[in-house]
Amino acid sequence: MAPLRGAKRRRKAAAEKKAAMAAAAAAGGAPGAGGGDWWDGFCMRMSGTLSCIEDAQRFESIFKMPRRTFNYICSLVRDEMMVRSSSYTFLDGKVLSLEDRVAVALIRLNSGGSLVTVGSAVGVNHSTVSLITWRFVEAMEERASHHLRWPDSSEMEKIKSMFEKIQGLPNCCGVVDTTHITMCLSSAEPNCKVWLDHEKNYSMVLQAVISPDMRFMDIVTGWPGSMKESSILHSSGLFKMCEKGARLNGSKQALSDGSEIGEYIIGDAGYPLLPWLLTPYQENNLSDAKVEFNKRHAAAIAVAPRTLVKFKDTWKFLHGEMWRPDKHKLPRIIHVCCMLHNIIIGLQGSAMVEADMSNNHDANYKQQVCQLADENAVMVRDKLSEHLVSS
Incomplete structure (x- = not known):
């Protein structure tokens, strides 16, 4: 025709x-x-x-x-x-x-x-x-793509204000975390072993940057569960944009010693320490300043696992009860579920945020640990730690 x-x-x-x-x-x-x-x-x-x-x-x-x-x-x-x-x-x-x-x-x-x-x-x-x-x-x-996007400058200022008001972390722009979307795969399926994660489950990983009001600001999914958090980060568009200064490039904030700290996100010990991604101190016998940083970091980062628990509890399609899921369609379904999550948050307001939820979004998964640390990031984190105890 x-x-x-x-x-x-x-x-x-x-x-x-x-x-x-x-x-x-x-x-x-x-x-x-x-x-x-x-x-x-x-x-x-x-x-x-x-x-x-x-x-x-x-x-x-x-x-x-x-x-x-x-x-x-x-x-x-x-x-x-x-x-x-x-x-x-x-x-x-x-x-x-x-x-x-x-x-x-x-x-x-x-x-x-x-x-x-x-x-x-x-x-x-x-x-x-x-x-x-x-x-x-x-x-x-x-x-609905506009319901899952990186915040503009005015929106980011509100996010930073929330983090500082709640946990006293200046210029913090979000929390990054990952969760495993388990799948039922046949061992006879070609290349099935690549989807076998460290806990012997077949899974696909979702990496998300989350705001203090439990919204997804950035996601990447589709990578197999066998990949580590740090490897997924390095493969993501988020990493590439932050490394070249195209993201987390907003206004800097003055610290108590007169220096300035740029925008950053926070993540758990499974991520590398970078100037724009601050992770907790992992060594023993920490100073008071480092203990205070870890305390506030842990309190602020808790919003991510709570969000992922709520997300996976709402969208039970992602619980691995599908037989031989289409691995090309599953990332798109995860993406849409993330948009639906944001729509519910946006229209439901604080009622969902205040819900009593656990932090166990990856039951029986051990905490991953990454020892990579950028020298400049070490100095940034140390200065921020000193600021938290002196301000």
Whole structure:
């Protein structure tokens, strides 16, 4: 068929959009309307075990987010999710609305259930669950990328202020940490050993830079679990940008001795000590200044494991219960789950931040230790330590 041009292309696009909205309306309400008719109908399709829970709590128990957050996500992905609007139907032949489609995808991602389990719960074929989930992932990549980005200068000033207010660390811009996304792989699969990590699990690593309010500011994923934290860092765009001065290049802050400290992030002992990445002192018999630095460093860095615990607890799809996951698609799914995490944080505010959570996001994984230390970074950390005890 010849390529569509001009008015013909616009007429086709308008017709598709009109058909999408008509199909959504027929399936329980206009896209984004969030009317009670859709939720009532969807609840009837779900198991009756949640019927005794009040409506708002029932919604959050299923989707792990408030209704207004769900509605916002629907508004983001509406156009992409409603292409070929009549293609997805319930087992009874009724066309899935926008809300139905987003609901199916979110349940698949946050329940960790199999395609068959999710399909049975909501009344659709398991192949429909698979197709809708992947369409949702593509739609989020297209429409929600602005929810996971490096902060601009004004946003970074607020982040630095939070770190200094909470733990007294001047000019701190974030915390870097990694977590393992475990996978079920067959030992007969080609190159499976590269995915075998130090704890004998098949896994993919997620490295994230996290703000004090538990947002992801930068992520890298797709690397096999056999790689160390330090190696993943050196392979990341974050490392390359910081090394050439394209990131963490904002205003410096004066210390008590008259010197200045540039922007930096903090990380655990698994990372190298760099001028822009400060790690804790690891030797014995520390001075009072170094003890104080380690104390504040540990308190500030705790936001990262808490965030990763919450992240993995919400998106149980990432718990390794998938059989032979597509290792090309999994990084994209992880990325979308990180964007969803940020959206929930952004709309839920302090309620999520103040939740009581453990720090054990990598159960049974030992702390990695990196002995690499840049000479300039040693001086930067020492000056900061002295500043903390004198200020």
